[in-house]
Amino acid sequence: GENVEQHPSTLSVQEGDSAVIKCTYSDSASNYFPWYKQELGKRPQLIIDIRSNVGEKKDQRIAVTLNKTAKHFSLHITETQPEDSAVYFCAAIVTGTASKLTFGTGTRLQVTL
Amino acid sequence: EPEVTQTPSHQVTQMGQEVILRCVPISNHLYFYWYRQILGQKVEFLVSFYNNEISEKSEIFDDQFSVERPDGSNFTLKIRSTKLEDSAMYFCASRVDRGYHGEQYFGPGTRLTVT
Numbered sequence: 001g002e003n004v005e006q007h008p009s010t011l012s013v014q015e016g017d018s019a020v021i022k023c024t025y026s027d028s029a030s031n032y033f034p035w036y037k038q039e040l041g042k043r044p045q046l047i048i049d050i051r052s053n054v055g056e057k058k059d060q061r062i063a064v065t066l067n068k069t070a071k072h073f074s075l076h077i078t079e080t081q082p083e084d085s086a087v088y089f090c091a092a093i094v095t096g097t098a099s100k101l102t103f104g105t106g107t108r109l110q111v112t113l
Numbered sequence: 114e115p116e117v118t119q120t121p122s123h124q125v126t127q128m129g130q131e132v133i134l135r136c137v138p139i140s141n142h143l144y145f146y147w148y149r150q151i152l153g154q155k156v157e158f159l160v161s162f163y164n165n166e167i168s169e170k171s172e173i174f175d176d177q178f179s180v181e182r183p184d185g186s187n188f189t190l191k192i193r194s195t196k197l198e199d200s201a202m203y204f205c206a207s208r209v210d211r212g213y214h215g216e217q218y219f220g221p222g223t224r225l226t227v228t
Contacts (some may be wrong), residue, residue, distance in 0.1 A: 044219050046216050049216070076180075098160055100158040100169055101148070103157070106154075
């Protein structure tokens with residue numbers, strides 16, 4: 001089955017700096033890659049996603065890149081703010097009937113003042 | 114904006130007891146999921162459900178687990194005889210069928226504590 005690796009496990013940046021989180025996946029049939037943000041004690045919430053036919057997608061301060069050949073994708077957050085502090089999970093899906101999410105291990109992002 | 118809801122928010126039970134976790138997916142969604150997250154770990158897939166039957170289940174979802182959609186709105190996860198290692202946050206999710214993909218919307222979770 002699919003396996004998603006995520007790095008780093010923790011990341012501390014100063015407010016205003018950029019943060020990059022990287023994931024790799026194993027199943028070449030995976031074709032949809034969402035990123036979820038989870039604040040303490042809260043539900044995972046989708047912040048951005050990318051399909052396999054797209055190399056890059058941007059939404060204001062966040063962007064995601066995908067390299068299908070290398071089977072890795074990354075989340076980029078620019079101009080970080082304290083409210084960006086949370087755990088971020090990447091995920092991969094082989095879309096189809098079930099379309100289950102396979103999550104990475106998570107990155108705890110701490111944005112310091 | 115419609116949301117997935119879950120009850121209860123926190124359930125404490127003794128080992129060996131049965132628990133039922135309840136979810137109300139978003140009304141026009143067709144696919145339903147249960148995931149769990151052990152404290153400090155990643156979210157793990159348990160089961161997916163479509164057209165009144167299980168479409169896929171993980172190794173975690175053994176004979177102690179079952180799911181049901183007893184009416185047009187509720188989606189339940191039953192654990193027949195709870196174990197200490199079942200302690201986790203259980204998330205329900207749903208999505209509408211949009212062909213290529215559809216965002217999975219998560220509920221707020223039920224924290225299950227088995228003592």
